[in-house]
Amino acid sequence: MRKIFWFFLIPFVFFSAMVSAQKSAIYTYDLKDFDKAVALYNDKQYVSAQHIFENVKNQATTEEVKSDCAYYIANCAIRTNQANADELMEKFVDDYPTSTKQNQAYIEAAHYFFEQGNYPKALQWFDKVEESYMSKSERDKFNFQKGYSYFNAKNKKQATAYFNKVLNSPEFGSQAKYYLGFMAYEGDDYKEATKYFDEVSGEEKYKEKLSYFQADMNFKLGNFQKAIELGQAAMAKSNAVEKSELNKIIGESYFNLKQYGKAIPYLEQYAGKKGKWNNTDFYQLGYAYYEQKDYEKAISQFNKIIEGKDFVAQNAYYHLGLAYLNTAKKQEALNAFKNASEMDFNTQIQEDAALNYAKLSYEIGNAYQTVPGILLDFLKKYPNNSNRPEIEKLLVDSYISTKNYKEALVLLEKNRTPENKSAYQKVLFYRGVELYNESNYTEALKMFNGAVKEQKTPDFTARAAFWKAESEYVTGDFKNALLSYKQFAGLSEAKATDEYKNINYNIGYTYFKLKEYDQARNSFQEQIDKAPADKVRLNDSYLRLGDSRFVTSKYAEAMEAYGKAITAKSTDADYAQFQKAISYGFMSRNDKKIDELNNFLLMYKKSEYRDDALFELANTYVAGNKDDQAVKTYDQLISEYKNGSFTAKSILRQGLIYYNSDQYELALLKFKKVTAEFPRTPEALEAVSTARLIYVDSGKVDEYATWVRTLDFVSVTDAELDNDTYDAAFKQYSQNNSKQAITGFAGYVSKFPSGLHSLEANFYLAQLLYAEGSETKSVANYQYVTDQPRNEFTEQSLNRLAQIYLKAKDCDKAIPVLIRLSEESDAAQNQNYAQANLMKCYYDKKDYSNSVRYADKVLQNPKADANVKADAQIIVARAAMQTGDEEKAKAAYAKLSTTSKGELAAEALYYDAYFKTKEGKFDASNASVQKLAKNYSGYKYYGAKGLVLMAKNFYGLKDSYQATYILDNVINNFTDYTDVVEEAKRELNVIKLEESKTNSSITK
DSSP: OHHHHHHHHHHHHHHHHHHHHHHHHHHHHHHHHHHHHHHHHHTTOHHHHHHHHHHHHHHOOSHHHHHHHHHHHHHHHHHTTOTTHHHHHHHHHHHOTTOTTHHHHHHHHHHHHHHTTOHHHHHHHHTTOOGGGSOHHHHHHHHHHHHHHHHHTTOHHHHHHHHHTTTTOTTTHHHHHHHHHHHHHHTTOHHHHHHHHHHHTTSHHHHHHHHHHHHHHHHHTTOHHHHHHHHHHHHTTOOHHHHHHHHHHHHHHHHHTTOHHHHHHHHHHOOOBTTBBOHHHHHHHHHHHHHTTOHHHHHHHHTTOOSOOSHHHHHHHHHHHHHHHHTTOHHHHHHHHHHHHTOOSSHHHHHHHHHHHHHHHHHHOOSSSOHHHHHHHHHHHOTTOTTHHHHHHHHHHHHHHTOOHHHHHHHHHHOOOGGGHHHHHHHHHHHHHHHHHTTOHHHHHHHHHHHHHHOSSHHHHHHHHHHHHHHHHHTTOHHHHHHHHHHHHHSGGGGGSGGGGGHHHHHHHHHHHTTOHHHHHHHHHHHHHHOTTOHHHHHHHHHHHHHHHHHTTOHHHHHHHHHHHHHTTOTTHHHHHHHHHHHHHHTTOHHHHHHHHHHHHHHOTTOTTHHHHHHHHHHHHHHTTOHHHHHHHHHHHHHHOTTOTTHHHHHHHHHHHHHHTTOHHHHHHHHHHHHHHSTTSHHHHHHHHHHHHHHHHHTOHHHHHHHHTTOTTOOTTTHHHHHHHHHHHHHHHHTTOHHHHHHHHHHHHHHOTTOTTHHHHHHHHHHHHHHTTOHHHHHHHHHHHHHSSSOTTHHHHHHHHHHHHHHTTOHHHHHHHHHHHHHHOSOHHHHHHHHHHHHHHHHHTTOHHHHHHHHHHHHHOTTSOHHHHHHHHHHHHHHHHHTTOHHHHHHHHHHHHHHOOHHHHHHHHHHHHHHHHHTTOHHHHHHHHHHHHHHOTTOHHHHHHHHHHHHHHHHHTTOHHHHHHHHHHHHHHOTTOHHHHHHHHHHHHHHHHHHTTTBTTOOO
């Protein structure tokens, strides 16, 4: 075989020698540049080396040289971070698969990227290495670096496998043990971690890190004192992040040892994870402060716990409530206890929190639920609580103190126990007063009747009897009202009540309404004698005393009473002056009557009785045959009241004066004026009738016939049928035969749409239809009356039309009617009614300027009802808010708060809080919201809005917990009020966004 081998070998060597001889010059040149490039490569001049390697490779003729050049070119690209370095290395491997440098290329690339800290890239190259081709020293370095790369990639399983391969390596063994210990530490395998850490604890470079880990491990193992010692030892040599964690370890260790004073400085120094604390962090520091009785600081930590739904949060909220109580912040405490009572992680804490929540609700009120409801819920949930007797007593008292009579009544109806009878009577009474003030007199009467029947508390029995009488009076049941007033007056307890001081006044009015004037006179006199200090009722009593005497023809005595009212310069002094003048007339002292009426006209330029006075004065002149003065006075009345209720009568009276004095031409002018300007009125009919006499007496019947045919309301040929038809209908009307009267008047209006009696027929038909409930049908007839010139039925018809349109909530139709009623009415009551409803209609139509205009008229009217004035004040306030005039709104709500009751009072109080919030007076605003919750809890809408304000206030006071907790409760508990819920959501989002910057437990 050797012979054969050498046989084949010699020709091959010979051939090689020939080739070498032919290329020796070029080959020598390539090796020279190649060596130069290798020298540059080893000197880390990679760019220059790469350039020469590329030139050599391009000129090389052997695969070996090309392969080596490609290897170095790829390595240079890797070391200079060229974008195509990976491709060059891959190309080297692909182009030269048999190169001996292939595995070394992978190793060097991996080592390079590892040293650069690019562990993912290093791992890619480590995975390509064939480990069996490496030496022992190369293999240790390879295993450690690959293990660390896996460690960096969080692949603990692979990292552990490779670190275990170098545990006995002199160079890499200590490092591997350190990282194996660290991974065990992170996996909470403290036994394994301790084993590895102990093995490297003697090496200086690991001591600083190990002390931190050992402190943490001892803490987690419950060795708190050891954790404190190790943590304090590690503190000086740790970086900022580690110091923060060590502070937490030491502080929490002291906390667990209940050494709260020592815990506080360490817990305070904790910087949190990524600069944020979680709810447990806030709780621990807060509780440490609490145990040191530093309640303000405890609150400052507890109230940062937002969205907590675990044992820690329940404990924190409970102690937050206690901290608030210790600083006299009861509203804040209420919210904290409510929150803790709604969690069941610790049932003892839950029950005690519920007890505190119930007690505080009774004490300061509650906007979330009715206080009675809260107390009942507590008794139901914790029937065996040792505080049950106290809560039961609070329950009874709460029915009254919360003024939530409607819901209290519902609860009491379900618990009609003997011990609740007294509370039940009180609630019936107060609910009755509430309904009375809301003008719901029928329901109020039911409440008062019930309170009288209970007879549990004499004081409330008496007061209920009085308000029962009031309810009967306003509903027109005067006979029963009189009996109830007398029943009240006869009760011994009545004299001690506020209602008693005006009982004679009320009885007097009731007698007056029953037309028992002698009895009324006696009662008003008693009111005058017994209550002279009440000036308003004193003056009114003088007026009614005068009226009672006047009606019974005791004119001298009447004038004496009227005189007292005049002297007092009361609101109705003009009425007294007028009545006094009229009294002189009934005493046949017309000269004195004329003097008094003239004095009246001088004194009262704007009195509602001025037109009455002018008309009476003119009539008195006629009675005294002073025709010129009579005509002149009628002229004054016509001039001042062009469309007044006496205008047609005055023109007719002037015509009659001229007729009676044979001044026929002047008389006819007046009669024709009446028929032209006031057709279809009774005055027009009388004018036609008297004019006929003049024409007949003058022999001018044809002229009369020509004139009368121009009048569409007079048909000479049908006059008899017209009268007969009307008279038949009116007869049924006067006999209260309503159905027959309706048929009769409807027939008349149909047959004689412009007849002699069309005005009266339409009015009476409208009244009958309205009375039977056919309000819609009556509209056309009332409109007919109001479309005619001013007449005696105009005012009543306008009033009825207004009522019908308002009941139908048709303000578009009601407004023009109300305007006319306001401007044309002689009765102050109708004017007030019109103005009050105009302000409401305009407000509903969002016409705020007109709404306020009429509201101001109501407010300036001294005779306006107090409730109507309150409505006007609220209109002014609401309109101002709608138009952005908050200063005006603030003033209006301030006035309203002094006079209003019920829902209006709740609204006024809400805006009191609202303006205080805007001014930054957060504590004062919260006080107003608390008052709203305590005194007006029945008005849930304003209660909910008040809670949103309270949340804003607390956030302004840096109390994030209170703010977010309140807003969460508004969102969850007041879903009926979508506008309030939406506002609460907006506020909550703003707060959470801000708080999430420092609290990692908050979900944005």
